[in-house]
Amino acid sequence: MEILKYARPQSMDEAFRLISEQRGTAIGGAAWLRTNTKTIALGVDLADLGLEYVREAGDHIEIGAMTTYRELETSQLLRARFGALFEATVSHVVGIQLRNIITVGGTVAGRYGFSDLNTTLCALGAQAVFYPDQTVDLAEFIEKGAGAPFLLEKVLLPVSAKGAYRQMRISENDFPIINTTAAWTGSGWRIAVGSRPAATRLCQKAMAILGEDPLPSDETIASAGRAAADELQFGSDIRASAEYRREILPVLVRRALMEVRG
Amino acid sequence: MNITLRINGKEQSIECxxxxxxxEVLRRAGHLEVKKGCxxxxxxxxxxxxxxxxxxxxxxxAVRAEGREITTIQGLADEAKQFAAFLTAEGADQCGFCAPGFALTVLSMKKEFFHTPSEAEIRHxxxxxxxxxxxxxxxIRAIKKYLEADHA
Known part of the structure; x- marks a missing residue:
C-alpha cells in the first residue's frame, strides 16, 4: 500500500476532522499495509491519541482502539473478567511480534472475514464507540459497516458476559477455517461464527433455541449447534470447502456452549 | 519526508x-543485520x-517509530553472543539467516518471564x-539451556 501524505494528529478532534473533512484514512496497527495494493491519499496515524488501554468503567470494560492483540492476550483485567477467553481468541494469530503491532481498532474497522477477535467481541455483545458520540452494536457494524467516514475510539464489553472460543486451523498460526464464540450474557445466550470465510455473524436461530436457560441440556446444545450450521451461509476457499465448514461448525459450537455452561 | 530514528541508542536522520x-529504512540506514525474509x-x-x-x-x-527506541541484534551484541554459544553447542546455528530474529525474541522472552519458561511456553x-x-x-534445546542457565 502506498501512503501519499501522512498525518499524526495530537487530538481526537484533529483526527476526526482529517478523516471526515479531508477524506483521511485511519491507520491502526498498519500490519496489512505491506501486502495491500491500495493507495491512501492521506494516512491518519492514531498512535498519539492515547487509545491504548484496557480499563473498567462502571458496568463495562473499555478497550481502546489502538490496544494491541498482545495487550489483550496478557491483560490481567480481561483474564480476571473473562478467564482465558481473550488469550484463546488471539494467541493463534501469527506470532508475538505481529500481535505487538495489530490493534483492536484495525480489526474491528476492517471487518475482516478471517478475524478471530471480531467473533469473540460479537458474542460478548460488545459495542463500538465512534468519536465523537456514536455508540453502535458491534455485531451490527460488522454486518453493515458505518456508511460514512468514522473514527473508532473504543470497544465496550459488558462485564457480566462469559464466553468460550473454539476454532479450527490447518496449522497453528494460519487463518482459521472456521471459528465460533458462545457466550452467556447473564440473561441469554449469544453465538457468533466467523471465518466462514466471510465476516462474523450472530446465529439468531441457534440463540433462540437456547433461550434464557443458563443450563441448557446436552440435547438443546446439540440442536443449537446444528441450527447454527443451517442458518449461516458458508463459502469455499483455499483452506476449506463450504461443506466442510458446515460439518465442523456444530461440533465447535457444542464444545463452546458446554464449556460456558459447565 | 525526513525522520529521526533512535537505533541502538544513537539517533539517525533518514529519508523515507x-x-x-x-x-527497508533500517537496512538503508546501514543496519543489514535486520534480515528481509518473507x-x-x-x-x-x-x-x-x-x-x-x-x-x-x-x-x-517506519515513520511511526520516531520517538521510540529501536534495538537490532547489534544493540544486544553481548547478550546475543552468549545465546549464540548455546545455539552452536546444540548444532542449531545452521545457515544463520533467522538467527538475529530468533535471538531478539529469545532475549525479549528472557526479560518478560520471571521463571524458566516451559517448553510449551517457549514454543508459543x-x-x-x-x-x-x-x-x-x-x-528449543539451546533456548531451554540458555534460559535455565540464566535463571539458575
Missing part, C-alpha cells in the same frame, strides 16, 4: 516514504525490539520465528 516499512509478516527474520517489545519491522510503519513465544534449516529441535 510515508508508507515505507521499518525493515516481507509479509510471517517469518520473524526481520524482528527488532521497539521499546523492548519484539515487532516485525516488515509490518511496522517463538511461533512467529520460522527456520527452514533446523527443524527447531536443536533451537
Amino acid at each position: 516514504q510515508p508508507g515505507e516499512m521499518l525493515t 516481507d509479509t509478516g510471517n517469518c520473524g527474520a526481520c524482528t527488532v525490539l521497539l521499546d523492548d517489545k519484539p515487532v516485525l519491522s516488515c509490518s511496522y510503519l 513465544y517463538l511461533a512467529g520465528n520460522l527456520c527452514r534449516c533446523s527443524g527447531y529441535e536443536g533451537q
Whole structure:
C-alpha cells in the first residue's frame, strides 16, 4: 500500500476532522499495509491519541482502539473478567511480534472475514464507540459497516458476559477455517461464527433455541449447534470447502456452549 | 519526508516514504543485520525490539517509530553472543539467516518471564520465528539451556 501524505494528529478532534473533512484514512496497527495494493491519499496515524488501554468503567470494560492483540492476550483485567477467553481468541494469530503491532481498532474497522477477535467481541455483545458520540452494536457494524467516514475510539464489553472460543486451523498460526464464540450474557445466550470465510455473524436461530436457560441440556446444545450450521451461509476457499465448514461448525459450537455452561 | 530514528541508542536522520516499512529504512540506514525474509509478516527474520517489545519491522510503519527506541541484534551484541554459544553447542546455528530474529525474541522472552519458561511456553513465544534449516529441535534445546542457565 502506498501512503501519499501522512498525518499524526495530537487530538481526537484533529483526527476526526482529517478523516471526515479531508477524506483521511485511519491507520491502526498498519500490519496489512505491506501486502495491500491500495493507495491512501492521506494516512491518519492514531498512535498519539492515547487509545491504548484496557480499563473498567462502571458496568463495562473499555478497550481502546489502538490496544494491541498482545495487550489483550496478557491483560490481567480481561483474564480476571473473562478467564482465558481473550488469550484463546488471539494467541493463534501469527506470532508475538505481529500481535505487538495489530490493534483492536484495525480489526474491528476492517471487518475482516478471517478475524478471530471480531467473533469473540460479537458474542460478548460488545459495542463500538465512534468519536465523537456514536455508540453502535458491534455485531451490527460488522454486518453493515458505518456508511460514512468514522473514527473508532473504543470497544465496550459488558462485564457480566462469559464466553468460550473454539476454532479450527490447518496449522497453528494460519487463518482459521472456521471459528465460533458462545457466550452467556447473564440473561441469554449469544453465538457468533466467523471465518466462514466471510465476516462474523450472530446465529439468531441457534440463540433462540437456547433461550434464557443458563443450563441448557446436552440435547438443546446439540440442536443449537446444528441450527447454527443451517442458518449461516458458508463459502469455499483455499483452506476449506463450504461443506466442510458446515460439518465442523456444530461440533465447535457444542464444545463452546458446554464449556460456558459447565 | 525526513525522520529521526533512535537505533541502538544513537539517533539517525533518514529519508523515507510515508508508507515505507521499518525493515527497508533500517537496512538503508546501514543496519543489514535486520534480515528481509518473507516481507509479509510471517517469518520473524526481520524482528527488532521497539521499546523492548519484539515487532516485525516488515509490518511496522517506519515513520511511526520516531520517538521510540529501536534495538537490532547489534544493540544486544553481548547478550546475543552468549545465546549464540548455546545455539552452536546444540548444532542449531545452521545457515544463520533467522538467527538475529530468533535471538531478539529469545532475549525479549528472557526479560518478560520471571521463571524458566516451559517448553510449551517457549514454543508459543517463538511461533512467529520460522527456520527452514533446523527443524527447531536443536533451537528449543539451546533456548531451554540458555534460559535455565540464566535463571539458575
